Amino acid sequence: MMIPTFGLLGYGISLALIVFFRLAYIGWVGPYFLALSIGAPILLLALSLGPMLRLRLRISAPEYCVRGDSAWLRLEFSGLKLLPAPRILLVLQIENRFTGEITRRKLSWSHVGNGLEGVQLPTEWCGNLRCQVLRYEIRDYMGLFSLLRRTPLLAEMTVLPQAEGPQQGLNIEAALNSAVVLKPKYGGGYSEEHELREYRPGDTVNSIHWKLSSKTDQVIVREPLINANTDLFLVLSRVGKEDRGLSLLYWLSLELVKAEQPHILVADRQYPVGNESEAAAALSGILSQPMGEPCAYDASRARCVFLISEGEVRVR
Amino acid sequence: MRRILNRLSNLLLLCLSLSGLALLMLDTLGVNSEEGLLVWILGLCLLIWLSVSFRLGLIWGSPLVLGLLFLAYRHFYHGDFTMLDAAFDQLGSVWGSGAAVSGSVAGSFQLIVLAFTAVLGFYLSAALTMRRFRILLSELAVLPILAGCLTINSAPPSLPVAAILLFLLLLYVSGGSYREQSRIGRSTLLCLIPCLLLIGGLLWTNSPEGYHFTQQEAAFSQRVDELLRQISRYISGDTSAMQGEGQRAGRHASESPEAKAAPAFRSSWQNQERSMDLTQPYDSLSARTQVFRLRAEQNGRLYVRLMSYGEYTGTGWTAPLEGPLGSLNFASRAARESGASVEHQADLQMEASLDAQLMPYYCVSPSGSDSYVEPGPENYSVLYLSCSGLDSLQVPQELREAEALYRDFAYDYYTRLPQSTRQAMLDYAQAAGLAADNPNIISRVANHIQQNGHYNLAVQPYPSDDYALYFLEESSEGYCIHFATAAAALYRALDIPARVVEGFLVDARAGRYVSVTGDSAHAWVEVYRDGLGWLPVEVTGMSAADWEPSGPGENDTPPDPTPSLDPEHAEEDAEPAPAGAEESNDFQIPVGPIDSTGTGLMIRHWLLRLLWVLLGLAALAAALALHYLLRRTVFGLKTMQNRHREAVVACWKYGEKAARFGAELPRELQELAEKAAFSPHQITKAEARKARGLLLESINGIYPQLKALKKLVFRFILGLK
16 A cells, blocks of 8 residues: 655655745746656656565564574565665564563665565563564655555564573482382382382282291282382472573473483473473473463472472472 | 675765766856866765775875865966965855856866865765765755855756756665665666656756746746845834835835736836936836846856936936937947957847847947947847956047047036036035046046945935935935936036946856846946047945845845956956045946846845855864764774784773763773783784674664764764764
């Protein structure tokens, strides 16, 4: 849709002055200026029309970036031929869906050809950035008319936290070992861990520890044990200053992945994590909506719960 | 490639603007520029562009520019330093006067314009590479000069104007911000041809040669002038003049109802009776009417004679009595016979019917009566002579007897005055120390009238039966007719034959038709010199303190008395005539500024003031831009030098300057600076680059937060960004 701009007002004033000049001035330049002031916008609009109509815009952004690193929203201009587009004005809305912050930027480029332009995205805070071009317009060379386009263009990027551990070192292995709770392995079979107890009706004959039974005059059976709880929970309670909680969560998740310990991130919902990409995806999910209270989880199933709150990790 | 195209487009813009402005300024100054001047200007543009476009270019570019200017000095300027001084002295007076400039001084003018162009070029180069306000800053330099030249020169040459307009058009195409990465150059160069076609096509359809100012346009222009004049008077508090003007305008309207309905071309110099009635109010409606168009062979002001008058009646002048020899012009014959004269041709196209034919001084072959030439065809050409030292000539031997015969007639007829006027004039002359036997009495009388009269176009009709006496003794205010009447009467009282002449003062442009309106009508005096004939004398003067611009005039601006017999040698004879000064040259061809624009005196007066102010501002801005470029160059040299230790210290020092504006210097920069300053360790290139990066980061961080004034100081005074 072609719309006039405020430049048209300035042009109108200039034209009025030139008309006045034409009437008051005796020299030949009077009519010449008037003719030129009418002819020039028409010519320049005609020259601008091609690029204005042909220009196409697409935007894209990297899927992830680490907080503090520079990340760019890529604007790809295409469709132009010989003449570059005179001037492009664009309203870009960037919404951080984690913090809820919405910023709008008015951007402009002049003499744009086919190619890429970049807009630096804010990566000071973690969050899922939803970048939306609300509208963009292409102006002619004189800036009198704009071709307005309201095609919604969308791109998303997640600013992940930097994976930083706690200031006081955390021995993950020790924490995991100290938290082992065993339970009988139903159905029997082999197990590294087992316990000895008196025979109870129903126990299989194979489970009787004959040697010990002969020495104690009681029928003793060997019951295989397995770990009572297999789940590892990483619970994000509060983010804290400088997104410290997120950094810890990410670090811990990656460490557990390295230790081949599948785990569950608990925030607004539970995110099972088994590898690095799942960790990033889980973080992305967490950062895609405002931070709230962590969802309920079955602590009785938990082998170990890492409770992260304001830069501290507590192990349950 | 993109960067090269961008810079080339800037070079193109620079060449267009500077060449157009320089040629336009020279034309406005009345200088016929040499053919090679354009090459000099283009060379200058190239050097300036090279200086500004490349890093550290100023270091070697500035000396090259100065070298080029020195070569230009050697080329254009052949005289001694006094000629250059004279050119500077006359720059102010010639600017806008349209006076012809002689060849030697023309060289000085070209040199001055070239030097000005160089300064302007540096400013424009800086403005064209600005990231913001590129159009505004460029227009700030170009438009005032263009407006000033157009104000002064209503018939500017077409090519320089077209070049400037092409520059402005391409400036809009290239946009208001310059970035090396953008495709400004591509846009500019691709749009060049269509813009050129538009400019050329419009120039072809609006040809300067075929342009005519219509009566309707004249009427509108006149109303605008009157409105502006009234506003000016209201501002200056001269309400009485406003009332008088209004009354006069009302009377005029009531006296000529047809003029009120449709402004008609009518003035005192269009009357079949060939007499002049001084009591008639000034016919302002004819001021904007185009009377004729004139094309001369050279630049300069031409006095174009219409007719002269006969006897003084106290309130006017009668039609002249025919002389015994018809149209025999002794002065032109003497000039032609002397061999020192140059013959020129002027082409005239009449737009209004006049009762006499227009003849520029000194016309070679006038045919008609002693005081006027019968009207002829609408378009005609005349030959006229320019001659230096005319007052020392004598008529040829074969004309001596005829001249003696005519002289008797002149002394008899052109010294006639009413007895009461003669006696009063003699008393006045005695009181003023003027006597017929004074040496150089003609110039003394002219100077006396010029310096004691106050030019005022809005003067009321005198409440007297003797206008000349009333002007001299009572009013002292009037316009050219009053000055000429008083002077002619005073000459006659001193037994010097004199007559009032009406005509036009034309700002001629070489090879181009100039439209002449009623604004350019003028009156002066012809004095008879024994043995030579009638010579014109300019007697209209002004008191600068008292003169106020009063809008359109039948004779417009009070002329600046500058004696010159030859437009081509005007500068050589351009000694100002002080009051009562003894001069060798008794006769002065009338030379003075004219209002050639048609927009009225007031507009021109104020625009000229505005022009000087804007020129001052432009010079200031150019100086600031130069200062900025130098600062940035030094900044780059210091922070990127190969001696890394000094570079890091320089970064810290610049950082300290930025810190005064609130910039937070990173700890790393301080550590690097301390290391560089106090540690025996070597500073590596990477560390120097890091220090510079940290400094730039701090500067870029603080700059957007500064207020406008602080930004100005931060950027342009300290050169930190």
